[in-house]
Amino acid sequence: MKCILMNKNVEVLLADYDSATGVFIKVYDVYNIDYAPYILKSFYNSADINDTPFRTNLSGWFKGRGIPSWRDKLDLLLHRLNINAPCELLDKAFGLSLSDQYWLKPLNSNIKYEDINFFDNDFDYAEFMEASLSKNGSYIKNASSLITPNNTTDGMLKKAWIIENGTRYLLKGGYKNETLQPFNEVLASEICRRLGFDHVEYTLDTYKDTVVSKCPCFITKDTELITCHQIRNDMKRHDSVEDYEEYIKRLENEEIKDARIKIENMYIVDFLIMNEDRHLNNFGIIRDVNTLKWLDVAPIFDNGQSLNIEYYDEEELHISGEGKLFYEVKSFDEIIEVVKDIKRIDVNKLDGLVEWFDDLLHEYQHLTGYSDTRINRLCILLNRQINKLKKLVENN
Ligand SMILES: Nc1ncnc2c1ncn2[C@@H]1O[C@H](COP(=O)(O)OP(=O)(O)OP(=O)(O)O)[C@@H](O)[C@H]1O
Ligand SMILES: [Mg+2]
Missing domain, CATH: 1.10.1070.20 (Phosphatidylinositol 3-kinase Catalytic Subunit; Chain A, Domain 5)
Structure with missing residues (x-):
């Protein structure tokens, strides 16, 4: 797919992206390296934009925004989402995330960031949340469940973005049979609150008898x-x-x-x-x-x-x-x-x-x-x- 890597409304580069493998095959033009993902700047050589380190790091960065191979219970999640590998999810929702503003705009499309970003636009999360967090979740049934920022979450813990009263929250479970992580998150928040440290506020929640931590998104669309x-x-x-x-x-x-x-x-x-x-x-x-x-x-x-x-x-x-x-x-x-x-x-x-x-x-x-x-x-x-x-x- 020929597409433009966008940073919100700024065109960063034009490239060919292979959805099946999650790899950028060719970079045609770099429009604005300043607005590129920060990590790419040091690999940029304006004299050779297809220089291998630049292109491989572009692919590596994009893959790194997705669900990692070390995610807890990844096999179950893939099975429930009916896909073979996390890279299949990377561009399902234009590659949008709730931790940054990068996205892939198919060349010649008129899609606008305002109409698709997940900060302003709601997304279905119930099926993904079940697939990710529940012990005995079922297959997802609606294709719309894959139009979600849940395609682009890093980290080893099972997790899911949800929306409550307009606020985006990240739910995180434990790791394998260990369930202490949510309690530690809440403990850290309490320490930060008492000592006056800037922090993300984690609270406890339960999902189907499983204790999870819940925190609001700390990124905005700016x-x-x-x-x-x-x-x-x-x-x-x-x-x-x-x-x-x-x-x-x-x-x-x-x-x-x-x-x-x-x-x-x-x-x-x-x-x-x-x-x-x-x-x-x-x-x-x-x-x-x-x-x-x-x-x-x-x-x-x-x-x-x-x-x-x-x-x-x-x-x-x-x-x-x-x-x-x-x-x-x-x-x-x-x-x-x-x-x-x-x-x-x-x-x-x-x-x-x-x-x-x-x-x-x-x-x-x-x-x-x-x-x-x-x-x-x-x-x-x-x-x-x-x-x-x-x-x-x-x-x-
Ligand atoms: N509240 C938030 N708002 C925006 N982005 C977030 C938030 N919490 C986490 N993230 C993003 O999601 C990523 C994964 O979250 P987090 O680090 O909490 O998960 P984890 O599974 O515990 O990770 P690890 O593998 O480091 O244990 C973070 O690196 C960050 O990019
Ligand atoms: Mg982490």
Whole structure:
């Protein structure tokens, strides 16, 4: 299919896209590289627009907006959607997403962004939600169920975009038999709320007896999320602390206000909940798609893989854990050292947090089946991290 890659209303490039494989076969013209996905700029060579790295990274970026091969229960989802591979979904709804404004406009069509984007235009989500989140979901029956931003969601967890009272919410489940992720998301939100950190507000919901987290879309039709992975892609790798400093400098050069403080806040949350999964697509910045101005650090999101989630053992309490700082895995005690100004944190605001979490876990015990021992151990871990943070604040 000959098509134009659009960024909202701006034409970015003209290319041939193969729907069956999800690959851009040829790039005919690049109209406006500034409005291209950020990661592509460093591969662009105006003298050779079919240069292999540019074209393969264009395809890689587009595929990366879709459902990944490591999505939990992908086989079931594909079966229920009656497709063979996630790439078949990529251009079903012009490639539109709720995390950015890129789309594929078939050449010579008169389609307008205003008429198709999912921020303004409603979409059917019931069948996709069932296919994605329910244990025994059925086949989708309506072709319209594939005209959805659910075709373009990244991440390993089962998830679904829904609409409630006009607001777009992302529902996320657990991973395989583990159901703690939604509770960790809500815990992170509560910590952020108490400490005054910018964050995506996660609440708990249930879908067919399964506990899921629910958060509103933090992108608008004037913005896009650019992840750290995209920003760092063309930067040299050093050790993780230097990478961290270089990233902050990059954001400060783009005049993002309080960039350091906001990134520090994210690592403070990770420390408190022992988040193992702060990979480079789990944070980033918000850019204005009209002016291309970098507006802000993205609010803290995706905190579910925490509190030693993978290492729970009914016999023994595992207290150690490791997090991620850029390209390195390190202990939380090491990572927290990047925070220069820790004295500004009023740890007293976390008083009662452990009891609050304990109550929350007990409230849902009939659905999760967590033993009292497990709930107790989760609370011990949280309490331990709060006390460690208190000491760090006192001793700095
Ligand atoms: N509230 C939101 N508004 C807009 N986009 C979002 C929102 N939440 C998540 N996203 C987008 O969806 C992607 C996947 O979401 P998220 O990271 O929460 O899923 P996950 O399955 O937990 O991911 P991972 O594989 O990192 O564990 C994010 O990287 C981001 O691009
Ligand atoms: Mg993620």
